[in-house]
Amino acid sequence: MNKKNTTIGLGTLVVLAVAILSILLGEDLTQFLPITGEPAGSSTANNSLPPEPAEWYDIYFTNPTCPPEEERTGGLDEIIANDILQAETRVDVAAFDLDAEPIVDALITLEERGIEVRVVTDEDNADLSSIRRLRRNGISVVEDKRRGLMHDKFVVIDGRFLWTGSMNLTTNGVYCNNNNIVRFDSPRLAANYTTEMDEMYNDRLFGPDSPDNTPNETLTIHGIQLENxxxxxxxxxxxxxxxxxxxxxxxxxxxxxxxxxxxxxxxxxxxxxxxxxxxxxxxxxxxxxxxxxxxxxxxxxxxxxxxxxxxxxxxxxxxxxxxxxxxxxxxxxxxxxxxxxxxxxxxxxxxxxxxxxxxxxxxxxxxxxxx
CATH class of the missing domain: 3.30.870.10 (Endonuclease Chain A)
Incomplete structure (x- = not known):
């Protein structure tokens, strides 16, 4: 799912050629090469997003057979939860409605590991037992507190992996309703959703108060044009x-x-x-x-x-x-x-x-x- 293409750039070939000449001539010619790379901690390195891998999306649709709750296993909630559990730095969840137990369990597990977890939900669903459980386990959940809806349904993992679509993160959304959700492996697309999350979670800006500042409204991934x-x-x-x-x-x-x-x-x-x-x-x-x-x-x-x-x-x-x-x-x-x-x-x-x-x-x- 996460294959990457490995390529050798022109700069790398030049360095190799100079190194070979150094060996043949007995002199260190590499000292005359210009230094073009940035140190790992530099601002340029931090602002550079890695390219998307060749396989950069997975598309999922629910199979809404709506079995009894005790038989609801093997669905998209478990797939998303397993992906969440791979997080190394942070998970953002903006969920109009959230009661899928595997996802709730995964978020609590991350909090126990010391991984940052940010959750935003709609005020109308903020008193669900699942939301109360997140809060009891130390996860801060922000509500929109207004008449309009916080109707997003997205998950961002480590600023790179994005889940978004029509599917509420609920057991009915997964097992009973026709829904779609797509997993993107795209730091540039994920950055748009992180920006939106920052507005809601950090700045408490919802609805018309939210600024129009999406960083990558249009982008091209492997020749495919996207708008967001x-x-x-x-x-x-x-x-x-x-x-x-x-x-x-x-x-x-x-x-x-x-x-x-x-x-x-x-x-x-x-x-x-x-x-x-x-x-x-x-x-x-x-x-x-x-x-x-x-x-x-x-x-x-x-x-x-x-x-x-x-x-x-x-x-x-x-x-x-x-x-x-x-x-x-x-x-x-x-x-x-x-x-x-x-x-x-x-x-x-x-x-x-x-x-x-x-x-x-x-x-x-x-x-x-x-x-």
Whole structure:
């Protein structure tokens, strides 16, 4: 999973050549080489982030069979917990909801080892027994203490490994609900989330008070372009609507909640232009007057088809797929509250291979959905 490519740079070859000449001539010619490296403790070295390895992401989707609680083993909660346990310096957790016991246990274990653990949660979920247990074991948990939601779901390990997606870190989120979560091995992407965590945990800045200072909003990893944004310091509905407006052939989406006019009208606009659109709505709330489910049904376009999901629990994805080449995912529901009040994040990946995994998940959810 964490393979690295080893390469020899031009500077290394020059040093080797000079060293060989030194041996042949009997003189130390290396003394004339310029010193270009930085000592390990220098500020330049600290500000330089290592490159991403060749295998820099793993994509996961839940299998929401919802077994009895005593039979809930072998899921993503255990995979994430095992990753957390590898931490050497610090783990940051921003979790709207957190009750997955393996993850809670892992965080407590790290605290006992002397590894720094920072946790942020939403005020509405701050009295959960799991949060109280973290606090009893010496872990400081910060609450947002406001009307809007701290709706992020991310984990940063050692400033390098990032877990983010739609999945709440709960037993139901793992075992009962349709969700996605991606593990990135990218110090540059992780730095964005560390910056967001610093704002919430250190500065107690949430919602509109949070500064728009993401260090790497756009980045390229092994030739693949990514975008990464945080709400509400940046309104994300216009970002998503602009991406949707560029669709040429097809739009696929899965939406736990979809009431935002900017995104909804952008999709309808592309459907009017002949772009094929298929979407799955979470059943709960899909029939309200503000939902785009009845609006899209009423459009009566042959190239626009929407369904309600077939999971008797929750279809919790927040995903838009554009032309099978770009995928948008994260914590961001397609609502005005997410756009203007809640702490949220999205990742946009422009790559057909990466996107293809989300297409497969869409087709699974689509087949289970109700026409």
């Amino acid at each position: 944004y945080f709400a509400p310091e940046k309104e994300l509905a216009p970002v998503i609507a602009r991406a949707v407006a560029r669709a040429q052939d097809e739009i696929l989406f899965m939406a736990f909640s979809f009431t935002d006019d900017q995104i909804g009208e952008a999709i309808l606009g592309r459907a009017d232009a002949g772009v094929s659109v298929r979407g799955v709505f979470e059943t709960t709330g899909s029939d309200t007057e503000f939902s785009y489910y009845p609006i899209m049904q009423a459009a009566r376009l042959s190239n626009l088809e929407v369904r309600t999901d077939g999971n008797p629990r929750i279809m919790h994805h927040k995903v838009i797929i554009i032309d099978r080449e770009t995928v948008i995912f994260g914590s961001f529901n397609f609502t005005d509250s997410a756009n203007r009040r809640n702490d949220e994040n999205i990742v946009i990946v422009h790559d057909p291979v990466f996107t293809g995994f989300f297409v497969e998940e869409f087709e699974t959810v689509w087949q289970e959905a109700q026409p």
